[in-house]
Every structure is written in structure tokens, then in C-alpha cells.
Amino acid sequence: MNYCTKCGAQVELRIPDGDNHLRHVCQRCGEIHYMNPKLVIGCIAEWNGEILLCRRAIEPRYGYWTLPAGFMENGESTTEAALRETLEEACAIVEIDDLFSLINVPHINQVHLFYRGQLKTPDFGAGEESLETLLFPEEGIPWKDLAFRTVSLCLRDYFSDRRRGRFSFHERSLTPTSSI
């Protein structure tokens, strides 16, 4: 960040009075520009026990498989974000169940939330950001070709819970040495 969004003057990095974090502060109007983690929200969508995965048509991780997920938008709720991302990336309409997983990725200032969901019909397709979308049984999951570590951890927890016959909520934090 170089310039103030309010007045266009240059910002400097300093700790404002009464604060204990470095912030971008406008040298002219004094506006303090806070930066906060972003929520990435996705869905583990099932149809007859199989899981819907999308192959990414965008960077990062072009060509790798992922759960439908993306940045939460202003004005929506977390479940609305999960519904929207599943519709946009997998052209699928799901019924959202409970929140299943929260994974902190502090080194890139993100918090990933994954909901469980059920496809309403076996209709799906490749959205603009996907090369293809497919249903995978547990034994067919392309583990080595998954795009992100949060997706792989979430799916492992999911299948482990499903085998046990009971879904619980999982929380994790990734360390900087891990990939996303």
C-alpha cells in the first residue's frame, strides 16, 4: 500500500497512538488503513457418497483439483458464500449442512471455512474458473493433484469422520512451512 484511498496522499507505516500494530497511516489526512484476514469459503458437496471437485482454470495451481471455494464477498453470509462458490465454480446447487472445518492460514492472512453440503440433483458443470468438474468416490480422490493443503486436510478429516459415522467440527492452523 502506497497511497491513501480517501485523499490520494502517500501513506507511512507507523504505530498509531493507543495502538500496538504497525499500520498504513495517511501523511496528509491521518486516515488509518487497517488490513485484516480474508475468509475463503467452500463446500464439500456429496452426491451418492461421491464428492464434487473442480479442476482449476486459473492461477494459482492451474490444472489442480480443488473443492469449490473462494473469497467471501461483502454483503453475504458464510453459507451464502458457500452456495455461491459451488454454483459459480461447479454449476451445482447444494443444500448446505453444518460448518465442517476452519483452517487458519496466518502466513497468507486467510481463514478457510468448509461446509458440508448435498447436491440437490446430479447436475453440475465447469464454471468459468474451472476446466472440468467431476464427482469422485473416496478411493478415486486425486490426492497428489489437489491444489491446496487446506483442501486435502479437510477431505481427510471428512472421510475419517464419515467412516466413523459422525461428523464433528474440525479446527486447524497451518504453519508457514506448509503450503496453502
Next chain:
Amino acid sequence: MNYCTKCGAQVELRIPDGDNHLRHVCQRCGEIHYMNPKLVIGCIAEWNGEILLCRRAIEPRYGYWTLPAGFMENGESTTEAALRETLEEACAIVEIDDLFSLINVPHINQVHLFYRGQLKTPDFGAGEESLETLLFPEEGIPWKDLAFRTVSLCLRDYFSDRRRGRFSFHERSLTPTSSI
């Protein structure tokens, strides 16, 4: 938002190619400035069955009671945010238990998360943003003087679960007609 944070030129509101949301786009360098919901994270901290509340020394809702909570910072995890806010606002060290409540407040682009926690010792105080900090038994909670609707809903769910003898995870979405 009036100016680009990268180059300082004026931004315009338009839908970028391949997008479906209005964004602030720089008229000179083309940078797209995304705006996303913020996480507010707090803690329901117990000591001998009593709950730690802080009376706000800042606006909004100066003088009203709240759970220790605040905006999650870049570089931390959700539980680290809960620990930090409890230390900063209530000068208390807690052991964080499970995530208890997620409350969407889409009309102000916020998601509130509350963790359950236990005070390690009965030591606490008023941080810079608090006028005073006190422990309240369930029957003493100042319901009419709570600062935010998310705090009041969270506490009602908490006491209801506690009476039942089992804590579960609660998710809610507030509507624009409700207060925060």
C-alpha cells in the same frame, strides 16, 4: 474508496471482465481493489461459572457491556485473536476451548466468532478500551446494557447449552433490521 492504493490515481466503480461484482478499479494502472468481510473474534471466558464482561471505553456503544472481542489481525490465527483480545480488553489469560458461535452480520460486512474459554487465574482488569471488567453469574448478566446483539445472542446460546449440560456449535445470520 476514492484513490488507488498502488499508484494514487482515481478509482471508478465497475464490473471487471470475467467478474460479476462491482469493484473499485484504478483508472490509471487497472488495479482491482477487492473488499471483503472482516472477522471479529471474541471469547466467553469463565471463572467458577461466572462470565467475564468488559464495559466499553470506546465508541460505538461507549459504556455498554460486551464480551472481550475485536478485529482479527493479519498474521494471527482465530484462537490467537481470541487470546489477544481477552488479554488486551480484560487483562486476562484464558485457555481457549472450542469455537462456540459464528454470527454473520452481512449488512456491516462482518463475521463474529466466539470461542469458549477458561480463565487460568481470577486475575483480570480493564484494558485501554474498557472502563471496567467484571465477572457476572448468569442471573447477573446486564442484558439490557449489552453493547451488541451478537454478544447477547451468543450468551443466550451459551447459558442454554450449559443448562443442558452440553455445548454445541451455533451459527446465525443477523438481518439488516437487527442491530449489530
